[in-house]
Amino acid sequence: MLFSWRGGPTARRLLLSFLLLAFWEGDLLEVNLQNGILFVNSRIDREELCGRSAECSIHLEVIVDRPLQVFHVEVEVKDINDNPPVFPESKKRIIIAESRPPETRFPLDGASDADIGVNSALTYRLDPNDDYFALDTQNNREQTSSLSLALKKTLDREEIQEHSLLLTASDGGKPQLTGTVQLLITVLDVNDNAPEFEQSIYKVRVLENAFNGTLVIKLNATDPDEGTNGDIVYSFRRPVSPAVAYAFTINPKSGEIRTKGKLDFEEKKLYEISVEAVDRGNIPMAGHCTLLVEVLDINDNAPEVTITSLSLPIREDTQPSAVIALISVSDRDSGANGQVTCTLSPHVPFKLVSTFRNYYSLVLDSTLDRESKSDYQLVVTARDGGSPSLWATASVSVEVADVNDNAPAFAQPEYTVFVKENNPPGCHIFTVSARDADAQENARVSYSLVERRVGERALSSYVSVHAESGKVYALQPLDHEELELLQFQVSARDAGVPPLGSNVTLQVFVLDENDNAPALLAPRTGSAGSAVTELVSRSVGAGHVVAKVRAVDADSGYNAWLSYELQPAAGSARSLFRVGLYNGEISTTRALEETDVQRQRLLVLVKDHGEPALTATATVLVSLVESNQAPKASSRALASSVGPEAALVDVNVYLIIAICAVSSLLVLTLLLYTALRCSAPPSEGACGPGKPRLVCSSAVGSWLYSQQRRQRVCSGEGPPKNDLMAFSPSLPPCMDSADGTGQREADSEHLKEVNLYLKILFY
Known part of the structure; x- marks a missing residue:
């Protein structure tokens, strides 16, 4: 030495x-x-x-x-290195079930070295280098080390029943001294589950003046097995150090650890207790944990914290530096043990400001946002200057009061809704919903329509919205032919002061239903009743068009797509005629013969493509005449259908030609008049009803009927829709006998205008 x-x-x-x-x-x-x-x-x-x-x-x-x-x-x-490491025992028997999974750890008793410092710094090695086991040494913050045997892979009792390993501990002295213990590991078939503690390391603190029998901790290990395999017995893992055996006792049934002898902080500050939980199975299995008991020095009086003058709740628009509460602390000890400092739980928008000795103010440190966090649990910790110091805590619950700083918000700025026409009045078509991040009255949202005009009517005559639920109702049946798109806005407004609001746009598309049957256009003037009569020469061949059925449908899309079928009628020869599927033209299927019945009655079925399909029926009477009678009949039919207006047209044409020959000025005037007529805007608006126009076709001499029907869109935008229908090709060019009266009036007006211009030119 x-x-x-x-x-x-x-x-x-x-x-x-x-x-x-x-x-x-x-x-x-x-x-x-x-x-x-x-x-x-x-x-x-x-x-x-x-x-x-x-x-x-x-x-x-x-x-x-x-x-x-x-x-x-x-x-x-x-100190000199004169003491080798010493294990508690020279041989250690360990029983391990073959079902234990890899990475399972089995605690080992480390060696002790009476030396200090480097001479007592121990390192461990395991011989031989086994494929199944490895050493695991871990140091914790309490400067204690735990030694355990880690299972590297699953054991197989049928392959190896016992493992013999030599554990060697070497100190850090010079020369180096060693100590050994022989590990005899027996592999057994045991029950499936070993008891398990909730934690591998438990940490508790006990005052050194704790009475005998004071509960330190109640350990709890669980075993999923049943019966005796699930009954657990708690004990200190052997060998038990004399200090632990003197100071603590454990209840084998409940797992309660209580103080047994007097604790002395100056003698021992930390107890490391290894606890074992063993079940009662035929082959017992054990679970282990480590209990770290820290003995606290006696500091007679802990600080006391008093919170007064709470100003709660606090509005979220409160400015920083506002005082929330007053805090006073006291400690009956003196000197360093009575000197108290206060701290506040971290990461909160508050701070403590010292106003006087042992007096603090709780002050707002930054802005608040109730929508991000509505309340704060503040913990004020008072710590004295003792060694070890004692502390006390006080909790303050700070509630943040809401202000109306958030407007209701819709999930989308615009919604598209599809509603079938002919809906029942008062039907629910959509529900709008706006969320307000505020609370209570500031988050109570009410809904209303943003009133506007839809054509000549108010929006509220079409739809309404429930103020509380946001449900949108259609107040009347919607008509696709009248209204295709209804666009409007719904306003959401909270009940705060002042109230905040936002709008959302709804586009309600009215879907068409097949609620309009095909409508046949009026037959030519001079036909009897609703039937159309046609004269056909017996000399015509196959494919000759004898008539044409005209029909329109107010619906749109497939509901307005018309098809024509020839139905059998009494006294008719169906095989003699056929009708075009989509154009309604009736034509001959073969050349006419003398044996054919002179008067043929044809029944044409007009059907749309809706679901269900709607139909209309037209009757066509075909009279077969001889070849020498056909022109006369045609002339009479032409004369009856054309009338005096056609002759007037011919006269005016001759006058126009004569005037063009006399003066080129007339031609220039007529061209100017035509240009003005073409460029003039229509008298009706885009959403107003249009007049039917007749347009003459070119090659085959057929007529096209353009029906400009009223198509009004709720938003007031979009051009009208035109439906084109083909007329009968048997009519003379630029004339329709079916609409004879209306057309003759239009022609008469046109002739009057032409005559007016002619008179102006002559004069």
Whole structure:
């Protein structure tokens, strides 16, 4: 052993007149009375003298006679590596079930070294290098190390029933000393599940003045097995250190650990207790955990925190630096143990401001947003200056009051809704919903229509919205032929002061239904009843067009797509005629013969493509005449259908030709008039009803009927829709006998205009 002399020069000089060694530590040291040299009398064992203490010294008192003086001498004893690591036992038997999964850890008792410092720093190795097991050494913040045997892969009892390993502990001294323990691992077939603790390490604190029987912790291990395999017995894992056995006891049934002896903070600050939970199966399985018991020094009085003058709740628009509460702290201790400092839980928009000794103000530190966080749980911690310090906490619940700073918001700026026409009045067509991030009245949303005019009517005559639910209702049946698109806005407004609101656009498309049957156009003037009579010469061949059925449908799309079928009628020969599927032209299927019945009655069925399909029926009477009678009949029919207006047209044509020959000015005027007529805007609006127009076709001499029906769109935009229908090709060019009256009136007006221009030119 080495030792050092800590006396000064004066002390060494006075030792020359040394008379008496008044006190020494046993017979370890002696002094030469003549020269004052201090020497070792017997072997000094630092471990026996000071145990595990980091500092070890021998205190002496030296008395000098002349003059009489007393000196204190401290001899420091330094450690050497003279103690090898020692395991609690030379052999360790471990029983492991073959069902234990890899990465399972089995705690081992580490070796102890009586030395200190580097001489007691232990490292472990496992021999031989086994494929099944590995060592796992972990250090924690409490400067304690845990040694465990980790299972690398699943065991197989049928392959290897017992493993023999040698665990070696080496210290850090020079020369290095080692200690060993033999690990005998027996692999057994046991019940499936071992008891498991909720945590592998438990940490608790106990005051050193705790009474005997004070509950330290109640450990709980669970075993999913049933019966005796699930019954758990708790115990301290052997070998149990004498310090743990003296201070604590464990209840084998409940797992409660209680104090047993007096705790002494100065003697031992931390207890590391290994606890084992073993079931009662035929082959018992065990679970392990480590309990770290920290002994707290006695600090008689903990700080007290008092919170007064709470100003709650706090509005979210409160400006920073506003005082929320006043806090006072006190501690009945004195000195450092009575000096208290307060801190606030982190990550909150508040702070503590010291106003006076042991008085603080809770102040708002940044802006609040109730929609992000509506309340804060503040924890004020008061800590004294004792060693170890004691603290007390007080919780403050700060509720943030809402202000109306958020307008109701719709999920989309626009919604598209499809509604079938002919809906029942008051039917629900859509539900709008707006969310308001505010609370209470500020979040109570009411809905209303943004009133506007739809054509000549108010929007509220078509739809309504429920103020609370946001349900949109159609107040009357919608008609696709009248209204294809209804576009309007719904307003959402909260009940805050002042109220905030937002709008959303609804586009309601009215879907067409097949609610209009095909309508047959009026037959030519002169036909009997609703039937159309046609004269056909017996000399015509196959494919000759004898008539054409005209029909229109007020619906749109497939509901307005018409097809024609020839139906059998009494006294008719269906095989003699056929009708075009989509154009309604009736033509002969073969050349007419003398044996064919003179009067043919044809029944044409007009059908749309709706679901269900709607139909109309037209009757066509075809009279077969001889070849020499056909022209006369045609002339009479032509004369009856054309009338005096046609003759008037011919006269005007001759007059126009004559005038063109006399003066080129007339031609220029007519061209100018035609250009003005073509460029003039229509008298009716885009949403108003249009007049039917007759347009003469070119090659085959057929007529086209353009019906410009009223198509009004709710938004007031979009052009009207035109439906084109083909007329009978048997009519004379640019004349329609079916609409004879209306057309003759239009022709008469046109002739009057032409005559007016002619008179102006002549004059």
